[in-house]
Amino acid sequence: GVVTLGEDRDPVERVEEALQCLTPYDPSGRFTSSDEKNPFLYWKIRDFAHAYRSGITTPSAVAEHVIAGVEEWNNKKPPMPMLIYFDAHDLRKQADASTKRFEQGSPISVLDGIFFAIKDDIDCFPYPSKSGTTFFDKIRPVEKDAVLVARLRKCGVIFIGKANMHELGIGVTGNNPNYGTVRNPHSINRYTGASSSGPAALVSSGLCSAAIGTDAGGSVRIPSSLCGIIGLKTTFGRTNMTGVLCDCGTAEVASPLTASVEDSVLVYSALAGCRPMDKLTLRPLPLCVPNLVSSENNDILQSVKVGKYTEWFHDVSDIEISNTCEDALSLLRNTFGCQIEEIILPELLEMRTAHLVTIGSEGFCQLNAHYQEGRRTEMTLDTRGSLALFGSFTSADYVASQRLRRRMMYYHMEAFKKVDVIATPTTGMTAPKIPPSALKGESDYVVSAKLMQFIFAGNLLGLPA
Known part of the structure; x- marks a missing residue:
């Protein structure tokens, strides 16, 4: 409870x-x-x-x-x-x-x-x-x-x-x-x-x-x-x-x-x-x-339905990630009686794009005055590159992202009619090594994308995670 x-x-x-x-x-x-x-x-x-x-x-x-x-x-x-x-x-x-x-x-x-x-x-x-x-x-x-x-x-x-x-x-x-x-x-x-x-x-x-x-x-x-x-x-x-x-x-x-x-x-x-x-x-x-001391907890856990989109769940760079997460689901099922249900979440790549355009546009809007006043020269090259990308987004891009956002919310609300929570790994890769050359700054969007593989719904849709 x-x-x-x-x-x-x-x-x-x-x-x-x-x-x-x-x-x-x-x-x-x-x-x-x-x-x-x-x-x-x-x-x-x-x-x-x-x-x-x-x-x-x-x-x-x-x-x-x-x-x-x-x-x-x-x-x-x-x-x-x-x-x-x-x-x-x-x-x-x-x-x-x-x-x-x-x-x-x-x-x-x-x-x-x-x-x-x-x-x-x-x-x-x-x-x-x-x-x-x-x-x-x-x-x-x-x-x-x-x-x-x-x-x-x-x-x-x-x-x-x-x-x-x-x-x-x-x-x-x-x-x-x-x-x-x-x-x-x-x-x-x-x-x-x-x-x-x-x-x-x-x-x-x-x-x-x-x-x-x-x-x-x-x-x-x-x-x-x-x-x-x-x-x-x-x-x-x-x-x-x-x-x-x-x-x-x-x-x-x-x-x-x-x-x-x-x-x-x-x-x-x-x-x-x-x-x-x-x-x-x-x-x-x-x-x-x-309430972790409620006498009803065991009964509640046995009624919990955990959603799993298998194709997405296993889209990771290291099989040990998905194996460890599978072990966690098995623990929930075998020890606590939770039910694991297969679900489908459409248009995940579109959701990733909508999230990037949303947070990028909002961040650039807040920083743009300082950026234009010359503060960009005091920022790291990594930050300058990201802000240049965010500044290229148009108002039409932002509006389109919000339309996608609403559609993503619909897909997730449909999934929540079937399950109580959705389980995924947190990241699509383990902790990346720090290249010695990166200590003066680094932009690696491939690594960033893999680290952000599963986080979009929590931010774009406002859900707890």
Whole structure:
């Protein structure tokens, strides 16, 4: 079952109610032994919450390990520039305030003292927002937190800084010559995926439990998949985009990247809630989270129908991808009783084109004034090439894409009459290797297309993914 949270409620209250929907916490699996070299590494939100309340550690103690960890990654050969802005003094200040709340017996919520990273296109005062460029803070100063950051801060979250990203979010590898390319923590010779490359790497490396990214073309899901973490692309309009660099398009959302599904539930419950104008135009359904302790869950799972378009499902560069995803479907069927149903989704190539024209046109519209004023010379060659392509799209192209968009929605709604969810791989390839020549910039549309193979419906149709 699900529990309705009420998006107009205080985020602290919503987080507390979401916490009651999770299975009882068992500390024995985490605290049976200690890792002297890497304490706190890969702890999840409730691990920290338990440790703080039990006196095992404090946010201030964890902050010192985070600071040391960031410095260690930055000094690696090759370096791992996961953060664009990092202020150890500010981090200690936030951690000290959280520690005092625990000493006084008055933590704000289960998120109090939890370390988060924020993607560089989301405002997090006092840090500037450059969106991975060298100049954007000069034309758009940050005066306050983005709405979703303010909600997290109200819950006691500690922000470690602004995370690296593909410049202006126009790319899905994470290549950024301005600040250095973020490398995959599991294999440093490979990309993280992007554009939320820094957020994914920080969570995957164990330095923080959660991060917030943005997703208009797989930018949360692709790096989450390649880095082995959980990336939730929320329903369009579900999160308030005020204070996010691209806040006026029809595809982009701000969403959590976390170490576990349970952590995603808690973070989502805190940051969700749409803008007043979106309530009028989008008429969103009530905000809810899954109730993982419901006695009805087994019966519900047995009734779930999972849609699978086999021809599309297996259109990947490596058979291990589809085999692994087949194993996941088998687990759902054999262990939980889910039903797997064959479906057909027509015109997928047309949907890919409609998505590209939509996000490209909307992105170029927002950046065009700066582009024409000469800022394009300050952008990377990769970004300039993409914007030149986007600028070639006409108004007729955009209108045609919206007509296709409506048709794609019809096809998907017909599929949802038959199934409850549609399952696909996240990407059409595993993490690509970083060519040595690419560190000064790279445009590889073949790799980008394969990484974006399965992400279009979530963005173009506004569906959660």
